[in-house]
Amino acid sequence: MNATGLVLGLAAALAIVGALLAVGLRNILHNILGFALSQVGLAGLFLTLGSDFLAVVLILVYVGAVAIAMVYAVMLSHPMDVAPVPRSRLKTAGAAVLALVVAAALWLLVRGAAFPPPSGPLEVLAGVTGHRLVSDYVLAFELISVLLVIAMIGAVMVARSFHGHRARTVGSAPAAAGAPAADPGVGAGEAAR
Amino acid sequence: MSALHALLAGPLGGFGATLLVGVVGIMGYLTFNVLFLIWLERKVAGHIQRRLGPMEVGPHGVLQTVADMLKLLGKQLLTPVATDRFVYLLAPLLVFLPTMCVASLIPLGRAQAFADMPYGLIIIVTLSGLTVLAIFMAGWASNNKYAVLGGMRSVAQVVAYEIPVLLAVLSVVLVAGTTNLHQLVTNPWPRLLGVPVPYGVVEPLAAVIFFIGITAETNRAPFDIPEAESELVGGFHTEYSGMRFAMFFFAEYTNMLVLGALGATLFLGGFRGPFQGAVPLLGPVYLLLKTYLVVFVMMWARWTFPRLRFDQLMSFAWKLLIPLALANLVATAVVLGVLA
Numbered sequence: 001m002n003a004t005g006l007v008l009g010l011a012a013a014l015a016i017v018g019a020l021l022a023v024g025l026r027n028i029l030h031n032i033l034g035f036a037l038s039q040v041g042l043a044g045l046f047l048t049l050g051s052d053f054l055a056v057v058l059i060l061v062y063v064g065a066v067a068i069a070m071v072y073a074v075m076l077s078h079p080m081d082v083a084p085v086p087r088s089r090l091k092t093a094g095a096a097v098l099a100l101v102v103a104a105a106l107w108l109l110v111r112g113a114a115f116p117p118p119s120g121p122l123e124v125l126a127g128v129t130g131h132r133l134v135s136d137y138v139l140a141f142e143l144i145s146v147l148l149v150i151a152m153i154g155a156v157m158v159a160r161s162f163h164g165h166r167a168r169t170v171g172s173a174p175a176a177a178g179a180p181a182a183d184p185g186v187g188a189g190e191a192a193r
Numbered sequence: 194m195s196a197l198h199a200l201l202a203g204p205l206g207g208f209g210a211t212l213l214v215g216v217v218g219i220m221g222y223l224t225f226n227v228l229f230l231i232w233l234e235r236k237v238a239g240h241i242q243r244r245l246g247p248m249e250v251g252p253h254g255v256l257q258t259v260a261d262m263l264k265l266l267g268k269q270l271l272t273p274v275a276t277d278r279f280v281y282l283l284a285p286l287l288v289f290l291p292t293m294c295v296a297s298l299i300p301l302g303r304a305q306a307f308a309d310m311p312y313g314l315i316i317i318v319t320l321s322g323l324t325v326l327a328i329f330m331a332g333w334a335s336n337n338k339y340a341v342l343g344g345m346r347s348v349a350q351v352v353a354y355e356i357p358v359l360l361a362v363l364s365v366v367l368v369a370g371t372t373n374l375h376q377l378v379t380n381p382w383p384r385l386l387g388v389p390v391p392y393g394v395v396e397p398l399a400a401v402i403f404f405i406g407i408t409a410e411t412n413r414a415p416f417d418i419p420e421a422e423s424e425l426v427g428g429f430h431t432e433y434s435g436m437r438f439a440m441f442f443f444a445e446y447t448n449m450l451v452l453g454a455l456g457a458t459l460f461l462g463g464f465r466g467p468f469q470g471a472v473p474l475l476g477p478v479y480l481l482l483k484t485y486l487v488v489f490v491m492m493w494a495r496w497t498f499p500r501l502r503f504d505q506l507m508s509f510a511w512k513l514l515i516p517l518a519l520a521n522l523v524a525t526a527v528v529l530g531v532l533a
Contacts, residue, residue, distance in 0.1 A: 029333060033280070036326065056312050060319040064355075067325050067348045074333060074341060 008048045015041030023095075026084045028073045036066040053129070219296050223447050228258045230446045234492050241496040268435035276432065277334040284331035285433065285440035291323040292447045299454045300375045301464060301477045313374040314366065317455055318359055321410065324448060325351040328412075328419065331441070332429035343428025346503060347419035351410055353510035358406035360518035361399040364525040365392050365459050378463035393460030398521045400460040402514055407452040408491055409510070411445055415498040416506060449488050457483035 018038025022031050039062040046055035133141045232247065232255060239246025247254030272281065298313050310316060325347055332344020369377045369392065382389035393400045409416040420428030430441045457463060461483045464476035501509065 027277070029277075030280070033330070052310060052312050053315075056315050056319055059323075060315070063326070064319065064322050067329055068352060070326075070329050070333070071345055071348050074345070 004048060008045065011041050011044030011048060013041070014038070014044060017041075026087075029070060032066055032069050032073050035069075036063050039063050039066075215297060219293065223293070223296060223443075223450070226450050227443050227446045228262065230449065230488065231258045231261070231442070233489075234446075234495075237489070237492045238496045241493070262439070265436055265439045270437060271434045273336065273432050275336045277336065280330050280334035281432075282437075284327050284334060285437045287330065288324055288327035288441060288444040289447070290327075291320040292444055292451055295320050295451045295455075296447070298374065299451065299458060299480075300378055301480060310373070312372050314362060314372040314377065314459075317374075318355075318362055321448070321452060321455075322351060322355050324410075324444065327444075328429050328441075331433065335429070335432035337432050339425045340429050340431045343419045343425050343431070346425075347412060347429060350412070350416065350419065350506065350510075353507055354406045354409035354416075354514070357402050357510065357514040357518040358410065360515070360522050361396075361403040361406065362459065364396055364399045364518075364522045367522070367525050367529060368392055368395060374458055374463075378458060378465055382462070391460060391462035391465075393462075396460070396521070396525065398517065399525075400456075402518050402521070403456055403460065404487070404490070405514065407456060408494060409506075411448045411452060411491075413445070413449070413491060414495040415500050417500060418503050418506060449491060450484060453487035453491065454480065454484040456487045461487075 015038045018034050018036070018041055021034025022038060023034075025031055025034060039058060043055040043058040043063075046052075046058060235257070236246040236254070247257035250256040250260050272278070295317050298310065298317055328347045329344040332340040332342075332347070335341075365377075366372055368383055369380055371377055371380060382391060383395050384390070385395060412419050418428075419425075420430065425431070430438055433441065457480060462479075463483070464480040466475060466479035469475045469479060
């Protein structure tokens with residue numbers, strides 16, 4: 001096995017181990033760390049296969065965002081000294097069946113596919129991707145941005161309705177002035193009124 | 194360095210020799226740098242506060258941090274009972290890793306970069322955001338409310354300040370037309386009134402935003418609320434002692450150096466300088482001089498400005514820096530479009 005093959009194997013192993021940790025462990029924070037590990041492994045796979053840009057984006061988007069997910073995980077996690085809730089057997093069995101189906105489908109796909117050798121070096125991949133996004137695929141690109149705008153407006157609406165609800169229940173007391181600002185946007189908004 | 198490389202290339206092969214020289218060189222230099230920067234920080238703080246700083250160990254106290262490091266090495270490592278042990282032990286090791294990777298990507302001279310990658314700049318920005326993961330792991334695994342609060346603050350802060358840094362970097366990329374750091378330095382500079390100037394002169398706002406952003410990303414005052422001593426004891430590293438505690442400081446000062454070097458490369462012309470073309474060895478010297486200038490300004494800011502409150506810090510990032518950085522990016526694109 002040459003050096004590239006070794007690195008490829010290591011990256012694949014990292015991805016698999018990370019994925020197993022992500023589903024197998026009983027602590028939600030460990031799950032998220034496992035997920036981050038598997039993404040690093042996947043990025044390693046892309047990097048060894050010569051797709052630098054994809055690897056970087058994978059780390060930027062998935063591993064970088066894991067920190068945020070961890071903050072939420074802390075809010076959802078059990079205290080360390082409390083025994084974890086046992087797993088539901090039905091859910092485990094269902095997940096196993098589903099995973100087997102997906103694995104079988106993937107295997108069929110991969111077995112049927114032909115892998116031609118690359119026709120040339122992929123030096124300008126990011127530039128080409130960017131160019132395609134605003135020329136050939138501009139409609140899809142714009143649709144995705146519309147989707148994101150909708151999600152943002154939805155988030156704002158959710159936050160605003162919550163804000164109004166709290167203002168009603170709390171009354172007109174200037175709650176945000178001295179309170180620790182868990183949500184600075186809300187705090188500043190209330191202070192401004 | 195190259196003679197040593199040639200000597201090692203015999204038994205190890207070219208790639209092996211590069212790897213060995215690179216890793217040993219970077220590790221050794223970073224260790225030296227941390228010792229130097231901590232000493233410098235104390236001296237700068239002392240002189241700003243009209244006192245002398247460390248004076249006892251060695252001339253002007255230069256060996257003070259060496260003594261401190263020896264003390265920390267000999268200290269007992271305390272592990273609280275109720276920690277999440279594996280994550281607790283992993284965090285101080287992991288906090289150092291992204292910075293190390295980034296250090297190998299900064300171009301040191303015309304033909305000297307340990308890894309010359311087409312998306313080097315994006316990789317650096319990506320990796321330097323990962324330190325926060327380790328900081329949060331440390332905070333959470335300590336099983337201490339102050340540590341968790343520090344970790345959460347760190348996440349909120351780094352996420353907020355990463356965006357203006359990225360936007361500032363992007364405006365330089367627009368001007369330079371490349372994300373390869375080596376090309377970014379060696380490409381012909383933009384001309385202002387016929388005189389070639391580094392990118393910092395044509396992008397002053399981006400430079401300022403970048404500087405504020407990296408100060409926040411390294412958790413330094415006036416943005417050091419993740420470890421705010423007066424309210425959170427020590428923040429995320431409250432429960433760490435001895436060398437494990439020192440690892441967090443190692444990471445912080447190394448991060449300062451690396452991000453300072455990135456700032457010098459982006460805005461101050463990197464390894465370029467007078468006579469650098471004729472004498473290639475001057476490249477790293479220029480880069481280090483510029484880097485330490487940026488680092489010095491970071492220290493200067495730390496001992497001049499008071500710490501921001503958490504909500505002030507967040508609204509400063511989201512309501513001022515991000516809109517400014519966005520406007521700067523759009524303005525850059527418009528100006529470039531008009532000029533082209």
